[in-house]
Amino acid sequence: MTRKRLLQENLTSYAFLTPWLIGFFALTLYPMFYSLYLSFTQFNIRQPPQWVGLRNYIVMFTGSEQFPRDERFFNSLLVTFKFVFTSVPLKLLFALAVAMLMNKKLKLIGMYRALYYIPTLLGGSVAIAVLWRRIFAGDGLLNLILERLFHLTDLPAWISNPKYSLSTLILLAVWQFGSPMIIFLAGLQQIPKEYYEASSVDGAGKVRQFIWITLPSLSPIIFFNLVMQMISAFQSFTQAFIVSNGSGGPLDSTMFYSLYLYIKGFGFSEMGYAAAMAWVLLIIIAAITAIFFKSSGSLISYGSGE
Template sequence: MRNYFIGLWKKNAVPYLFLLPWFLGLFVLTLGPMISSLYLSFTDYDLLSPARWAGTANYEKMLNEDARYAQSLKVTLTYVFVSVPLKLAFALAVAMLLNKGLRALHIYRTLYYIPTLLGGSVAIAVMWRQMFGADGLLNGFLYSAFGIEAPDWVSNPKYALYSIIALTVWQFGSSMIIFLAGLKQIPPELYEAAEVDGAGKARRFLSITFPMLSPVMFFNLVIQLIGSFQAFTQAFIISRGTGGPIDSTLFYTLYLYQKGFSQFEMGYASAMAWVLLIIIGFFTAIVFGTSRYWVHYGDGGRS
């Protein structure tokens, strides 16, 4: 047996050497911190003194005592279930428009993709806060054009979250590019045959575009769902790290950051991180589980 493994190693030594950086990253930067975080989630740890075993106290506090935790979960779920459908719908609409054979298509694709490249930056979040502020560009336009005195969108608890959702929808470029690539794979003969049969635009979309594009839609949905649960920068900058006003923008990740690095409750923050992993896994599993009913592949079968 020993000779077998030695022979196997000699035979595959070069590939394993090339894979070594990836294995180091996996065990040192991913699995190691994950295991450490799992242990810390059962401890009372403040970053300054040794961790003390606390059992399930962090999880019990999270579920039964912490009202701000419940608020952060509510805000995050609202953000996810509003922003993801809007972003995908907007991306698909623009992709279908660009798929009409417009001239200088590459210029339009670049222009629409730029917000995605810049959207996660601190500078864009700061700009967005200024645009939607009381004296911002949006309110200035509404007053000068229509005489409307609009509220301070980022400081009003009724609208603050939706200003962040608007920023997220504005970053539709990556999903749009993927949708556009999928649309170009649909044979135009299908649309021509449907037109001959008298099918309208809505019917052609439901019978041809949606089924043929459903694998791409499935991919975009999973990616955007996971990313939305992890949103942080926009809420941090626009609320100045507080999650305000009145915790209306207290995203889950922002509250986790506050607990871990502002209040030094790293054990509690670790527990929050593991619950977030479970939540993301739960909703991702639902998407995968239901995909068999709406995702269609090119061979005519279903996923």
């Protein structure tokens, strides 16, 4: 009787899990392994996939006499690495600075927190990307302000100049600091006030308190935000697509990896090559994440001697 009841309970549990299991296998696991198969094929949607082995990967990295190396692939990697390793640290710095300001006991503090969080809700949208393109255009709002306030002339069209186009997208990414700010704020509110009171008695100033109390206490949260924002930055697509009209220009200066993947897959119908690019991106993100975890052991304090 006990075994029968246990079996019934297990069956009931699996019945409730069935929708999730169907979604996981049909919408996640199967597409992943099918894309892995496609990465070894030549596939243009209109015709069945043709097995080509490692040709897609060879074209990416080395090329051959018959299939030259894809130079735009390396350029997209370079642009993406510049974007990730510039925007993520800046975003976290701004997020932490604003979180410390929002941790004060001020009037209307809830409204301030909501206002600072709004850019994160809007920043990834198409409308904001279009607005950003207009602000940094040659006749945009930024140049208008610089002309009126500082009487500057011959200002560049920031968004269409290869020297500055990527910087405008980095600025847009940094502007979306609301999500890590909220997480930092939650972490700051968990630090015991006694730590700061005891250090004040010992004569520690604000700078020493920040270095020796705030940063070590926030180290797990800093690490979490760093990993999550890094993964998100590697997958950035909407901003570059809208700002460059889907071309990655000017001169491929905003050709993010995900944008080039989209162009190869849906622009040139090279779905097999795009699938190979997707798996290369997965390996890159996994490798960098593993390096972060491997090197973070001595830098993170969990407050329990770990």
